[in-house]
Amino acid sequence: MTKQLPTSAQVVIVGGGVIGCSVAYHLTRLGFTDVVLLERRTLTCGTTWHAAGLVPTLRATYNMSMLANYSASLYEQLEAETGQATGFVRNGSLTVATNKERLAELKRGASMAKVAGFPCDVISPEQAKEMWPLLNTDDLLGAIHLPMDGMASPVDVTQALAKGARMGGAQIFENCKVLDIKTRDGKASGVVTELGDIDAEYVVNCAGMWAREFGRKAGVNVPLHAAEHFYVVTENMPDLQHGLPTLRDMDGYCYYKEDAGKLLVGMFEPGAKPWGMKGIPEDFHFDQLPDDFEHLEPYLEAAMHRVPLLEQTGLQVFFNGPEAFTPDDRYHLGEAPELRNYFVAAGFNSVGIQSAGGAGKMLAEWIHKGHAPRDLWDVDIRRNMPFQGTQDYLYDRTTESLGLLYETHFPFKQFKTARGVRRSVLHDQLKAQGAVFGSENGWERANWFADEGQTPEYEYSFGRQNWFGNNKAEHEAVRNSVGVMDQSSFCKYQVEGPDAEKFLNRICSNNVAVPVGKMVYTQWLNERGGIEADVTVTRLADDRYLVVSGVACQTRDMDWLRRHKEDHMVVLTDMTSAYAVVTVMGPNARKTLSKITKADLSHEGFPFATSREIDMHYAMVRASRITYVGELGWELYIPTEYAPSVYDAVMEAGEEFGIRPYGYHTMNSLRMEKCYRHWGHDITDEDTVLEAGLSFASDFEKEGGFIGKEALLEQKAQGPLTKRFVAFVFENPEPLCYHEEPIWADGKIVGRTTAGMFCHTVGATVAMGYVERPEGVVKDWLDSAHFEIEVECERYTVKPSLRSVFDPTMEKIKC
Known part of the structure; x- marks a missing residue:
């Protein structure tokens, strides 16, 4: 007897891969019993079924490592709970290095593993060969061994999660395609399916490589794109030991997994092949894509070098299946900023099995608690901008993002594809000065300036990179004389209206009831006292403020402002593109700027944390006396079209003082000396201002208090x-x-x-x-x-x- 599709549910999950089933499972663990999961065809039929099933524990960051470790622990006990086998075994993993930079990266990972509590041993090539006898170690410098890493059967894990969800009361419907999203009052309110409508309090998009198009039905941006992903399986190899650790030769772009006497060899190759540009076929399920031996040939040769026995072994399977990749190789998790009660868990960059347990747990808790249960900024969907969801951008970036998973993860490494999206109006002037650009949230920003005759390109290393000397010269210029920087990528928001002061004083921990022309450094806190944003607020008029924040937070900040607008009579406007920002910093900043303005820039006439409009060269400029580098200086907010001429005037005025442009690497070294915090790294939504040493920027006495005040007072009392x-x-x-x-x-x-x-x-x-x-x-x-x-x-x-x-x-x- 076919189950009847319900007409309502508390949570509807769209997508029956390992991610959707994990979300359903974890929701029921939290007491949600009215959960419906809808799968257009059959569970696992999209990309889950053909995953390699690797479950490593060590990821790029501590937070992501802890989530991956949870996945392994979950799969280890899931069979006992549900009676459904998962095929999970802790066979360990072995990652080898063929050069000193890769070995440095592996050692850094091994150090981080100690913080996470994972056993991780740095071993010699000889020790690696003892663990993996068929391994060619001739060109190896070392390796790391993670004994607690594992592997599992993707289909069995998914079925176990689905069974656990059903045991908790969830209903799962296969062969039920979701056609559209229902919304009401700015919130998701249900789904429209082929078999009828379902009203719901929450909708969760776990649609895998369909998630982008499905998100668009609700106006939600989910930037991801499918790419062809390859592996081969050999014929039986009698000399292959059973239970070998998973082997990764990232310098050869290959991984190796023993499977019932055969060897699965998978690739994360540079120059990947995006797929599905014309849409994913309607009947796509349990399908694979055409072979492309020519594309794979260099990596098969690399595999035969690493495991020479492959030269004498036939291939039984040549597999090509699509996987969804995101622009930054980090998955998307959380509540969509465009639509309340619409959650996303998608874009897992071929690490869905290892990520599913932790991601499902986090998203379920997010729905349950109404906020992220821990610092998840690495994968928070609010990090994305609308341009990242465009077809051309995703196509170009996907060619690079797949291979980046196995390239050496150098500090300060920049993307090569999909560049030039957002350019400051000063871009060409900076380029002429030798700027070497990095990309942040689409902005092309000068990270450092090459000297005359020096190639303006990065030479990456974990040690001192080729711009180390340039950084020193820029750093010393700012400390000893004067430097100029383009910070047009600042996010800028105007808050205006009769309730502007009341509104901002509620979400800002500091008091913004200040005279016109004063700047306030403050944080936005959540109810737990954690830091949601780190901003400056400038009072422009009795009913108007300018809020300035970091480049990465544009979507997140506007979402926070809109969430708390409620009935306040305010208008929120994103002014980021309206103003270029030129910062002039250093002991000679005042002397430099005084040559191009008649305004009184003395300490008495223009005190610290003052902002006012002044004439400068041929333009009216908002000059704000503030600093992020620990020097006398001003941020100049210039209407975009006037910025090039003002920049030239500043450079000319500072010539007698040895003025030089400086980049973001230098800003970073300067701010580190001052111990200035950076949101997203040093301060996050799970760090309170007391813990972060920022309580001076909170006014506990101001009328009406502020969000998070009670949590801070409680923490103080402890x-x-x-x-x-x-x-x-x-x-x-x-x-x-x-x-x-x-x-x-x-x-x-x-x-x-x-x-x-x-x-x-x-x-x-x-x-x-x-x-x-x-x-x-x-x-x-x-x-x-x-x-x-x-x-x-x-x-x-x-x-x-x-x-x-x-x-x-x-x-x-x-x-």
């Missing part, structure tokens, strides 16, 4: 903080750290870094991160404990500080 943001200076000037390195105190791991950079004024690397201690992170302990930071499996002594390591009294800023 006594000494057990988690605090701390800066560290390396005693040894050689090591470079970037993020996620373990922080040790008296021989125990007490935290991990959030950022690090060599700082030229200090003459050593400065790192920042959170330290945790149950008894409290207090100054006496910080002063008495022996601190070290581990870089590439070697520990280095560091000195902790709760204050800025450069100009802690801010004398240089307020002069």
Whole structure:
């Protein structure tokens, strides 16, 4: 007897792959019993069925590693819970390195694994061969071994999750295509299917490579694109040992999985082949794509080099199936900013099996709690911009993103494809000055400036890269004289209306009831005291404010403003494209700007945190005295069309002081010396302002309070903080750290870094991160404990500080 499709449900999940079934399973674990999962054909028929089934635990970041580790733990116990086998075994994994940079990357991962609590051993080529006897080690420098990594049967895992969901009360309907989304009052309210409508409180898009088109039906941006993804399976190999660790030779773009006496060899090759540009065929299920031996030939040759026995072994299967890839190789998770109660879990970049458990758990908790259950900014769907959902952008980026999964993940590495999306009006002037551009949220931004005769390109390394000397010169120019920077990529929002002050004072932790022309540094907090945004707010008029935020947060910030608008009489306008921003910083900033304006720029006439419109050269410019580098300086907000002439005037005025342009790498080294936090790295929605050392930017006495105040007061009342943001200076000037390195105190791991950079004024690397201690992170302990930071499996002594390591009294800023 066929089940009757219900007319209503609390949650409707669209898509019956491993992700959708995991979301359904975890919702029922949280007590949701009215859950309906709809699959257009048959469970797993899209991409899940042909996955390789690898379940590694170590990912690029600590947070993603913890989610992957949860997946492995879940699959390990799922059969006992449901009676459905998953095929999960912990066979371990072995990743080899053929060059010193890859080995450095693997060692950095091994160090991070210690923070996550995973066993991870750095081993020699000889030890690797003992574990994998058929391995050619002639060109290997080393490897890492993760004994807790595993593999599973993708179809069996999905069926186990589906069975667990049914046991919890969920209903699953196959052969039921969802045609459209129902909405009401700005919220998802159900779905339209071939078999009838279902009203729902929540809709979850787990449609895999169909998720982009399905999202568009609701006006939701889900940037992803399918690409052809290849693996081969050999004939039986009698000399192949059973239970071998999964082998990864990322320098050869191949992985190797033993499977019942045969060897599966998969590829993550550069120059991938996007697929489905004209849409995915209606009848596509359990299908595969045509062979392309010519495309794969170089990687098969690499495989035969790594495992020479392959030269004498036939291929039984040549498989080509589509997988969905995102522009940044990170999946999409969370509530869509365009539509309330519409959630997305899609775009898993061929790591869906390892990600499904953790992603399903996080999304279920997000629905249950009404907010992200932990810092998920790595994969938060609110990181995306509308342009990233365009067909051409996705096609071009997908050719690169598949292969990037196995390329060396150098610090500061830039995408090569889909560039030039957003260009500052100053772009050509910067290029003429030698700018080497990076891409952030689509913006082309000058990261560093090449000297005359120097090739304006990156030479990547985990050590000092080819721009290290350029960074030093730019850094010293700002510290000792004057530098100029294009920061037009700042996100800028105008909030105006009769309730502008009341509205902003509720979401800002600091008090924005200030005179016109004053700037306020503040955070936006959630109800738990966590930091949702780090912004400056400038009062332009009695009923109008300018809010400025970082480049990556444009979609997220506007979503936060709109969510809290409620009945306030305010108009919210994204002004990002209206103004270019030129920052002029350094001891000679005042002298430079005074040559092109008659305005009084003295400390008495133009105090710190003041903003006003002044005439500058031939333009009216909003000059804001603020800094992110720890020097006297101004941010100049210039109507876009006037910016090129103002920029030229600034450069000419500063010529006698040795003015030079500086890029984002230099801004980073300067801000690190001042221990200025960066949202998304150093501060997130699970760090409170007390823990982050930013309570000075919250006004606990202002009328009406602010979101998160009660949580902060409760945390204050609990006594000494057990988690605090701390800066560290390396005693040894050689090591470079970037993020996620373990922080040790008296021989125990007490935290991990959030950022690090060599700082030229200090003459050593400065790192920042959170330290945790149950008894409290207090100054006496910080002063008495022996601190070290581990870089590439070697520990280095560091000195902790709760204050800025450069100009802690801010004398240089307020002069």
